Amino acid sequence: MLKIKNLHASIDGKSILKGINLNIKPGEMHAIMGLNGSGKSTLANIISGREGYAITKGDVIYQNESLLEKSPETRALDGVFMSFQYPVVIPGVNMTYFLKAALNAHRKHRDEEELDAIGFLKLIREKIKAVDIDEKYLKRAVNDGFSGGEKKRNEILQMITLEPKLSILDETDSGLDIDALKIVANGVNQYRSSENSFLVITHYQRLLNYLKPDFIHVLIDGKIVKSGDMSLASILEEKGYAWLEK
């Protein structure tokens, strides 16, 4: 599904990623843990196509093709989704209108018939149940007046609506209380399947206890220094990251 090969990247001449190798197969969930500034979000941003990064070496291969030259929308339509660490508030743009436009762009790309207003409403009413979002939020502007937790649930709503193959969750747990965390984890778990892959980026074990990823990688200073299973998360929670640094 996703192969990251010896990826080196920098911002404004400052080297951030220094040789990342990662292989995610269909149905797998990988977690990347690390401290602030280790390069976690840079990796997520590069996969989803945010501008401003210079790729100095290596490649990101998704479904056998390099992603790096593709526009963010092409990546999205091909099934790459990122749940934003800081979802953007867009005043004046109605949630329902936005979600319908995004879904119909995907449906068109998949040669499926676009949904009309009624068809969309029927579908979205089902989806919002999974993330416990009240229907009134659909009438608001995108993320406008949403609490931190509601914004993150809205990200997961978009994920389960657009049905990506590869979902990147960039610190989706940050700023969530325990109830919201459970709802988000539930939404993600319901979406797991033998085909859907995940890359979960986090500081903490908390979310991972609910998601139970297949692999855990530790990112320090732009490199994966250790990989393992869930037991690695417990060790990190207990001992911190210092023992892994040189």
Add this chain to the structure above:
Amino acid sequence: MTLNHLQKEFDKMMNRDYFSDTVHPMRKEAFAQFLDLGFPTKKWEDWRFTNLSPITKQDFSLSEIQDAPQDDLDISAYEIEDTHTIVIFNGHLQNSISSLENGVSLMSGLEYLTHKNDGFTQAKNTPFDLLNTAFMDSGIALVIEKNMAIKKALRILFITSSTKNLMISPRVHIDLGNASSLSIIEHHVGDSESAFQNESVFVSIGENAKLDHVRIQSNANTVSNMANIHVQQEDDSHYSFFQFANGSQLGRLNLRAELKGEGAYCRLDGLALSTNNQHLDHHIIIDHQVANCISHQNFRSVLQDKSSGVFSGRTIVRKNAQQTDSHQSNKNLLLSKNAFVHSIPQLEIDADDVKCAHSSTTGALDEESLFYLRSRGLDILSAKNLLVQGFVSEMIESIKHEATQKMIQSHLQNWLNSNA
């Protein structure tokens, strides 16, 4: 347009028998004053950023009786549902296709002026008002008796259509008697190859009266449009104004609202969409003359290509205008690196117990929002258009007349699509 040329046109007009001679002294006086002043130049404080060369570098001639339509006029292309429509074609009132409701009396502007001793003396001293008074076409006056609630919106459809360089000087008087209400839509359209439309509007709103005033400026983009709007409000009156402008190569709104009666409420909104070399301005003066009035200004522009614009909003709060509540907001969205806007908020406050707020922002589309939308699969053009819609939606949704709101929404869609 040289002053010599204007003098010739003025003499022509004074010799036409179909222009009533009762207002000749008024015209003469105004024209003499105009000649003293001349056209504004960039040295004038309020005209620093408006390039008037589309008006001053061409010669325009009077709209004569033969410039009125000779056959039946088809206005179906400019339909707005649920309105009564009065048509003014190249400055000439078209009685045959105009319809009105009881309680509204329509007279020509000239009839009106001979009957009424109006109170807009100061306003008449601006060059374009003087020019309007000197050259005004038949003009119209709408007089609403007191205690009359006029249900159906009244539309004045201004069609400017000619292959000649016409100078058109529409003159509109709107008088609302105490406790009456009216919804009026000025609709400016046409396919003129070149024209100078210099419009003066005088609005007077009696006690407890309410006027909704929408102005749609969708002239052909070869037209230069000067709109000089003067509003006077009495006690507890209510005025709301909304301008949507996407037409004219040069379009400038000069609006002055005088709050003369306590408890008056004045809300002025404007949305301008410009492209190519268009220049669209909003010049607003709100004059709080007495206590306990509320005013709101909300003006937005979206600019493409090399287009430009000005927002100048001056809020005057006089010494005895205590408890004034005034709010002003100006936001400009630049869709091109070559577009630019001058935003000039001005507060002149002489009272000490008032609430006055203002804000102004000018910038490009937010990159982060754009990336967010694209990361959800929207192509770059759809994402941009959606953000522009988001920028203007609150303004368009505030238009109360449903068919008008719908039409402006579709103008916006066309504008977005034609810039694709």
